[in-house]
Amino acid sequence: MILTITMNPSVDISYPLNKFVINDINRVSEVKKTAGGKGLNVTRGIKYSGIPVLASGIIGGTTGEYIQKQLDKDNINYNFYITQHESRNCIAILHEGNQTEILESGPVLDSYDVSVFLEHYQNLLSQAQVITISGSLPQGFPVDFYTQLIEKANKYQIPVLLDSSGKMLLETLVSKNKPFLIKPNKDELQQIIQMDIDPNDVTSLVKAINHPLLNDIAFIIISLGKNGAFARCHHNYYQVSIPKINVVNPVGSGDVTLSGLAVSIHENETVEVMLKRAMTMGMLNAMESQTGFVNMGNYDKYYQQVKVTKIIAK
Numbered sequence: 488m489i490l491t492i493t494m495n496p497s498v499d500i501s502y503p504l505n506k507f508v509i510n511d512i513n514r515v516s517e518v519k520k521t522a523g524g525k526g527l528n529v530t531r532g533i534k535y536s537g538i539p540v541l542a543s544g545i546i547g548g549t550t551g552e553y554i555q556k557q558l559d560k561d562n563i564n565y566n567f568y569i570t571q572h573e574s575r576n577c578i579a580i581l582h583e584g585n586q587t588e589i590l591e592s593g594p595v596l597d598s599y600d601v602s603v604f605l606e607h608y609q610n611l612l613s614q615a616q617v618i619t620i621s622g623s624l625p626q627g628f629p630v631d632f633y634t635q636l637i638e639k640a641n642k643y644q645i646p647v648l649l650d651s652s653g654k655m656l657l658e659t660l661v662s663k664n665k666p667f668l669i670k671p672n673k674d675e676l677q678q679i680i681q682m683d684i685d686p687n688d689v690t691s692l693v694k695a696i697n698h699p700l701l702n703d704i705a706f707i708i709i710s711l712g713k714n715g716a717f718a719r720c721h722h723n724y725y726q727v728s729i730p731k732i733n734v735v736n737p738v739g740s741g742d743v744t745l746s747g748l749a750v751s752i753h754e755n756e757t758v759e760v761m762l763k764r765a766m767t768m769g770m771l772n773a774m775e776s777q778t779g780f781v782n783m784g785n786y787d788k789y790y791q792q793v794k795v796t797k798i799i800a801k
């Protein structure tokens with residue numbers, strides 16, 4: 488089973504409007520509400536791939552209940568730590584080809600919640616063969632919290648796939664408790680290593696992926712949007728190119744890419760298959776309007792078009 492961790496889930500609300508008028512009333516007829524948060528997109532990607540998955544993290548209040556109902560509808564197993572604090576709403580106003588977002592920061596939790604969740608997580612570890620950790624932390628959680636989750640998983644040799652950014656990612660890179668895999672996009676990696684990356688230049692990508700901060704990470708996958716990905720798996724480098732596709736909504740593509748990586752590691756697939764699977768999942772998400780949704784009927788068609796080239800780095 489793959490365990491997915493979403494520490495700050497949300498109800499994602501989308502309001503499509505022909506015109507968004509500031510300082511006036513905007514009436515919306517087609518409201519869409521889904522269980523959101525990066526880790527829940529990962530969860531759905533794994534579920535679509537037919538692999539057992541359990542979603543965990545922290546939820547609370549009526550928003551938390553709504554998240555559980557949505558997961559029930561999708562037949563997704565979950566085991567959250569439930570607090571008294573209301574989970575957040577994230578609103579996307581879709582107007583005139585633009586997306587204006589209003590994101591609540593979510594509940595403020597404290598050291599009690601940290602210790603209770605750590606215990607909750609510890610109890611789930613015996614069921615997990617692979618763990619994914621995605622997104623931000625609730626307010627009040629220490630910045631090294633993911634390091635603590637990784638340390639516990641590493642004790643049982645459960646590989647952790649981490650998709651985070653900024654200080655939370657940096658903490659894990661400087662800690663002795665490393666994740667097995669990270670999947671930064673170009674901007675997230677640039678921010679960490681303080682270096683510009685040219686996605687079309689292999690020398691620039693090799694230099695970035697060999698930054699000392701990344702030394703002890705077994706698998707590093709830099710996702711590059713329409714440019715595919717560049718990876719270092721153990722000591723080998725891989726350039727992954729993808730076909731041109733009809734992009735409808737690329738939001739969440741990175742999350743669904745992570746689901747492909749997790750499934751492959753769970754299934755002991757080769758690195759080449761893993762990279763092809765991950766890219767295919769990302770593309771399938773980008774071709775749909777709904778975030779974190781893929782049409783698996785198109786899987787084989789796009790999988791065949793992903794090219795993985797092993798690079799001999801100079």
Ligand code: ATP
Pocket residue numbers: 671672673710711712713714715716729732734737738739740741742743744765766767768769770773
């Ligand atoms: P997000 O934060 O929205 O989840 P991300 O920035 O982490 O995404 P990206 O690098 O944008 O991740 O996308 C992940 C993968 O999804 C890409 O490697 C690619 O396979 C696919 N993808 C994303 N955007 C596009 C696009 N415009 N065209 C083709 N494929 C795309």
